[in-house]
Structure formats: structure tokens, C-alpha cells
Amino acid sequence: AGTVVLQWTAPGDDGTGGGNATAYEVKYATRYIDTGDYYASWVSTYTQNWTPATFGTEEGATGNRVVSGLTQGTSYWFAIKTKDDLDNWSSWTSSGTVSWVNTLNSTRTIIVPVIPPAAISNLTALTGDTSPGTVKLMWTAPGQDGMSGGNASAYEVKYATRYIGTNDYYASWVSTYTQSWIPADVGTDEGTSGSRVISGLAPGTLYWFALKACDEDLNWSVWTSSGDNPSVNVLNSTAAYLNETPGAISNLTALTEGSGLSGELTLKWTAPGDDGTNGTASSYALKYATKYISSDDYASSWTNLYAQSWIPKAGGSEELYILTGFAERTTYYFALKTYDGHSWSVWPGSSSVLSPYVNPDSFNFTTSSAPASVGDLAAETGVFGGSVILNWTAPGDDGTTGNLISGSQFLIKYSSDAAKDWDTMDYSWYISTVTATGSSNTFSVTGLVERATYYFYIETADERPNWSPLSNKTTACAMFTYPRGDLVIDEINYGGAASGDALIGSSDYIEIENRSTWTVGISHYYVGDGVGNDLRWAFGAIPSGGFWIIVDGGGTDQTVENRIYTFEDNKDSGGALALTATNCMVTISTADTAGTTANLDKLIDFAAYTNSTSSPTVPVADSVNNAISAGHWDLYGAGDTSNPWKVEYSSDSQPGVITSASFIHRIAYDDTEGDLATHFTALSYPCIGDTMEFIAPAAVSNLTALPVDTGRGGEIKLEWTAPGDD
Numbered sequence: 001a002g003t004v005v006l007q008w009t010a011p012g013d014d015g016t017g018g019g020n021a022t023a024y025e026v027k028y029a030t031r032y033i034d035t036g037d038y039y040a041s042w043v044s045t046y047t048q049n050w051t052p053a054t055f056g057t058e059e060g061a062t063g064n065r066v067v068s069g070l071t072q073g074t075s076y077w078f079a080i081k082t083k084d085d086l087d088n089w090s091s092w093t094s095s096g097t098v099s100w101v102n103t104l105n106s107t108r109t110i111i112v113p114v115i116p117p118a119a120i121s122n123l124t125a126l127t128g129d130t131s132p133g134t135v136k137l138m139w140t141a142p143g144q145d146g147m148s149g150g151n152a153s154a155y156e157v158k159y160a161t162r163y164i165g166t167n168d169y170y171a172s173w174v175s176t177y178t179q180s181w182i183p184a185d186v187g188t189d190e191g192t193s194g195s196r197v198i199s200g201l202a203p204g205t206l207y208w209f210a211l212k213a214c215d216e217d218l219n220w221s222v223w224t225s226s227g228d229n230p231s232v233n234v235l236n237s238t239a240a241y242l243n244e245t246p247g248a249i250s251n252l253t254a255l256t257e258g259s260g261l262s263g264e265l266t267l268k269w270t271a272p273g274d275d276g277t278n279g280t281a282s283s284y285a286l287k288y289a290t291k292y293i294s295s296d297d298y299a300s301s302w303t304n305l306y307a308q309s310w311i312p313k314a315g316g317s318e319e320l321y322i323l324t325g326f327a328e329r330t331t332y333y334f335a336l337k338t339y340d341g342h343s344w345s346v347w348p349g350s351s352s353v354l355s356p357y358v359n360p361d362s363f364n365f366t367t368s369s370a371p372a373s374v375g376d377l378a379a380e381t382g383v384f385g386g387s388v389i390l391n392w393t394a395p396g397d398d399g400t401t402g403n404l405i406s407g408s409q410f411l412i413k414y415s416s417d418a419a420k421d422w423d424t425m426d427y428s429w430y431i432s433t434v435t436a437t438g439s440s441n442t443f444s445v446t447g448l449v450e451r452a453t454y455y456f457y458i459e460t461a462d463e464r465p466n467w468s469p470l471s472n473k474t475t476a477c478a479m480f481t482y483p484r485g486d487l488v489i490d491e492i493n494y495g496g497a498a499s500g501d502a503l504i505g506s507s508d509y510i511e512i513e514n515r516s517t518w519t520v521g522i523s524h525y526y527v528g529d530g531v532g533n534d535l536r537w538a539f540g541a542i543p544s545g546g547f548w549i550i551v552d553g554g555g556t557d558q559t560v561e562n563r564i565y566t567f568e569d570n571k572d573s574g575g576a577l578a579l580t581a582t583n584c585m586v587t588i589s590t591a592d593t594a595g596t597t598a599n600l601d602k603l604i605d606f607a608a609y610t611n612s613t614s615s616p617t618v619p620v621a622d623s624v625n626n627a628i629s630a631g632h633w634d635l636y637g638a639g640d641t642s643n644p645w646k647v648e649y650s651s652d653s654q655p656g657v658i659t660s661a662s663f664i665h666r667i668a669y670d671d672t673e674g675d676l677a678t679h680f681t682a683l684s685y686p687c688i689g690d691t692m693e694f695i696a697p698a699a700v701s702n703l704t705a706l707p708v709d710t711g712r713g714g715e716i717k718l719e720w721t722a723p724g725d726d
Helices: 617-628
Strands: 012-014 017-020 022-031 044-046 075-083 105-110 124-127 135-140 143-147 146-153 156-162 175-177 207-216 238-239 253-255 267-268 283-289 302-304 318-323 332-337 362-365 378-381 388-393 404-415 427-435 440-445 455-460 475-476 487-493 508-514 527-529 533-536 547-552 564-567 572-575 583-590 603-608 633-635 667-669 706-708 716-721
Touching: 105 207, 124 207, 135 207, 238 378, 267 332, 388 455, 404 440, 427 440, 487 583, 487 603
Parallel strands: 124 238, 378 475, 547 564
Antiparallel strands: 012 017, 022 044, 022 075, 075 105, 124 135, 143 146, 156 175, 156 207, 207 238, 253 267, 267 318, 283 302, 283 332, 332 362, 378 388, 388 440, 404 427, 404 455, 455 475, 487 508, 508 547, 527 533, 527 583, 533 572, 583 603, 633 667, 706 716
16 A cells, blocks of 8 residues: 555666666656656655666566555656766656656556454453552454554553443543553464553452554554454453452461371461452461460561471361471460462461450470380290290380380280280280380290180380380290100210211210190200209290200200200209219109109109110119109010110110110009000100100189178188099
8 A cells, every 4th residue: 555666777877888876866746747847845755775776677677666655546756866886866857858758657556445453352351460459461462454464563452440332442431551562473362471461450449441453554453342242352351459468367276186206286277368368378487486476476586487388278278287396295386377479467366265266276285106006016935834925126205216215114915815805805014114216125924824825915105105006916825834745855875976966966965855736945844864963944945846955065056946055054953964874864854853862753754774885773773763653654665674674775776875665765654543544655766755644634714703691701702613633
């Protein structure tokens, strides 16, 4: 629109030759320009900086010699001169002077319809979030010509506190917002980055907005309201950002609760909003002290700021957090403010007297945490009669941290009834303790029914006391101690015969076997040499089918697999035990026999032995006979007919080892009525025979306590069914 394209043949620097010209001068007017009119006042000069083309070529053939800024539809005449590098100008000759030149130097400019930027149809107003009295606008950018032709040149923004119809755009009650926004690329979204913000409005007031765009010729788009077209600009109103401070917290509550560790509290409250109770705040600031924090005390130097990065929930939601790192059993007071990105709420203090109540429960004392539960409680058969050994790892004073200090204790509960739980267990032990966390602990529970199975739990208390959760459940059978043929003399080696065992070598030794199906505590037995030297061990147990080897000599291996002891190691009574060729007797008993001069009724196994050259002495023979008589033992199997108890020696056996089936160890036990027991069997293993069997009386199961009416105070009658001796 308003343009004319000029065309001509480029002259030379010197007439029609001599190189290219240097510059052009273009004149135009709305009437004919004669030769003498070139510098007339009514003739205008068109500003350009065209570089002359090569001599003889056609200028403007590509449409690059355009005169613009003319009035559409108006006829114009043009004149042109050329100069060389010495500022020599050519002349202008009109067709009126020379009829055949410049006859086509006038034309009429083309009338092009004006296309303004497209009308904005999706203007959206949003409440601002950066400062009070702000609104954010968003829309799609139009172009120079509708939605094309390059970017628009400028915007005009209108606003009012009431609806702006299409015809209201220039009404006196509509205000213009001053801005210098540069329109974005056509078709892109304006304001998505928050760059189109209206400020200076009344906070909290509802506003309507209208918007136009113009092109470079100041052709403005139209404003179409939703009243004229219900599908456009339906979101062009909103309230300006009010920036109300967050509401004051009024129900801050401190609870003596936590995760179970020491020095913890739980705080809960109702979240305010970023504007009073609406919206969502940005952050919290929590203060604490060991005395009351009033509204005026919040910033005092004696208050402490609790480090946290809590993200507030939406207004009206419950907030709940566990606080850690405080001193145990200390009362703490708390104060809490909220921030919305611009302003802090107030701390109103607390009151349980005035109405309304405000934060009356914002203080409390911290927890003192309990030890963690024991998770590895293990039980095993004890080494003493009616005992079970418990083992466990100590927890900490607080969970798994800290040592258990003076005043701490373990509580063990147990029962022989597998169905019973912690609260219904029959028995309990309290054990005072001072121990490090992670330390190994052992305790022997005694007084149990031998061979009965028991079930155990344990709990731990710190010095407060705070009790731990319940441990795992474990079980074991109580040790049985009274002899029932559990132990037999399995082998005797005298005289240095090689055993083939690197730990024993060629030493003399006694081997005892546990032939029962249960563990036997060796500490309840005495091993003697028939002369007066009895050994007894302070501890130890032989597993079912296991052996206890007593060696005369060097090294000791006390592992469960070997149980090898020297004659004088680990005993708590008795003198040195020695094997000789003449004192040819080994005993196992439940009491010290002082050889075989006392407690012979407590013998549970004995064996006479010999070597290839010696015979038992008379005192030994008497001891054997005394043992038989005292314990109601009978010989089993035929020995030397001249000496019924004497063991025959087999020349093909190892020296000092009895292998014959006829020896003193083949014995049986009869009861007090003289009835011979029939439980034994004849064996031909080295030194293994059947021993007497003692069966304990049955447990009383119907013990009943009844009141009596004798007239005498403090009496109770007991009734039960009598068991037998076996």
C-alpha cells in the first residue's frame, strides 16, 4: 500500500560510458514535473541510498527500486538525476521538452486494504502472586496482519472495576494501563513466564481487562467482549493480589511421643493458609525454650530456632512432626509462625484462661526412650540339674544406642506351657545389670523340672524404667542330673598303647561315653581311680553320643567335638588321678567315693582292668566286692573262676584295653526286692556295659490346697496322689 516501483537504464560515470554512476536523486510530486520544475518547492525529494547498477543495466527490474510512504490511490510523477564521483550531476529532461523521453514517469499508487492485528480472543486475568495489588495477564500474540505478517508493534491495555463491553473500550470510566511491552512472536503465548503483570491495583478488588494490538501503521485491532461473543475473553476478570498474612496458629500442641528414642516430642497443629486460612503457606519458623514464650518473647535471644525444612500443607490440614535432639524429661515450650513468601504470621502466645483458648498445650516434657527389643534370645540345656542357659545380646539404653547404666534390668519370663504368652507366663527373674550395648549376656535359669521343656522371653528396662518391646521366643530342655545309665566307661588305656589320636598320643587315658539321648552335665559326676583320687569338674556337658576324655599328659582340647582334659585340669575337688597296673579300677559316681571307701551306693559304673603282666590287688578286689554289695550290683558274664570279678585278658587285644566279653563291667542292677533288672544287653565293645538305671518319682500333678475347720488359725490341708520311687 502507498508504494511505486521505478525502473530505468543505469547511465555511466561519463555520459553513457566510463564506468558506473555514484548516486541517484529521486523527485516526486502529484503533478507533472517539467524540466524546469525539478527544484520547484512543490516537488519532494525521496530519501534513499540506492547504489547505481552497472552501466547499461536495467534498474528496478527485480522490484528493488521502491518508493514507499505515498498516499494510496494517488497519481504521482517522478524525476531522477545521477551524479559521478566528482559530484557532477546529470540533467532532468521531461517529455514536454523531448517528446520521446521519460514518457512513463507517472503512475497511480495501488490501493491495498488495511489488515490490522487479529482481535485477542483469550485474554485471561490471574491474581498475582508477587506483591499486593497485582494481576497477571495471559493471551496469544497476534500478528501485523491478522495472525500473520510479522509481529504486532504495540499493545494497549484497559481496565475497570466493572465489566468492559465491546463498546465500552474508550468509556471515561475505563482506565489505560501504561506499559511498554514488546509483542511476542505471532502465535506464541504472552505472560506464561509472568512477564505481563498489572501492578498498582487495589489489593483484593475485582477487575476486568480489555486489550488491543496495533501494527507499524498504527492500525489497531478491535476489542470484542464476551457479551458480544460468548466464546471469547471469558476469563478477563480477577481480583488483585491481596497479600493477606497467614493466619496465626492457635492450636499448637506438644505431645510426649516420638519414635521411641529419647529426647523426642511430637508437635501437631492446623496449617494456616498463605492468606489467612486460605491457600498454602511457604514455610514455618519454630522457636523453643525451657520457659514460656509470649508473643513479645518470640524474637528474644533466650529462644532457640529449631532447624527444619517442613513444607506446609494446604490451609486447614493437620500438621504433625516428631522433634528430636532434646534433653530427656525436660519440659519445653514452643512458638510457631508461618511465612507466605512476603509476610510472617504473628505468634499469639498461649492461654488456657482467656476466651478463646489459644495454644494451651504448646508445651510438654520430652520422652525417655526404651531399649530396643532383644532379637537373638537363645536357650540351651544347662550344665546343672534343672537348669537352662540363656544367651542374648544387650540392646542400648535408647533403642540400640547408649549403654545400660545402673538401675537397668532384664526381666526373664518362662513357662513349660508353650501356649502361654508374656502376660501369662508362670515364672519370672529380674536381673539388675550394667552393660554395654551389643555385649553378650548369659544367665542360668535354675530350679526347673529336669528334662522338662521350657519357653522363654526377655524384656529390658533402662534406669527410668522404660521397658523394651518383647524379645523373640526361645525354648530348651532343662538339664537332667540324676544318673540313669547315662554315663559308662567306654575305654581305658594304660601302658602307653598308641591310640592313633594326635591330641592324645600314647598317653594313658579314660574315655567316658554319654549313651543317652540327652545332654549330660559332667559337673555332677566324680571320676575316680579306685584308690582315693576322685576328680570333679566345675562345668561342662557331654552331648548325646559324645565322649569325655581324661588324659594323663600334655595338651588339652576342650572343644565340644573333643572334650579332652588332663587328669588335673578343670577339676574343683579331688587329687591327682593316676592309672596303675595294680590299682586296677575306674569309677563313675554321683558323690566322692574317696576311692571305694565311701558313698559306694552312688556308683553308677565301674570297671576293673589289667595289663599283660599285673593282676589286681586284694584291696581292689575288696573294693569291687564292696561296690557290688553296696549298690546291689550283680556280675554279668563269667570271669576267672578263681576270682569271679577278675577280667580276663585277651592276648590279641591292645595292651591295657579290655576286649573280652567276660569282665567285671558286665553287670546289672536289681531293685531293693532283689528282682534282677532285665534292661541290660550283652555287648562286646571295649569296656561298654549296661549300668544301673535310677528312675525319679513321677511329678505330682494334682496338689490341692483346702481350708480346714479345726478351729485353729493359720492351717491349710494339702491333698495329692502319691507317686512311686520310679
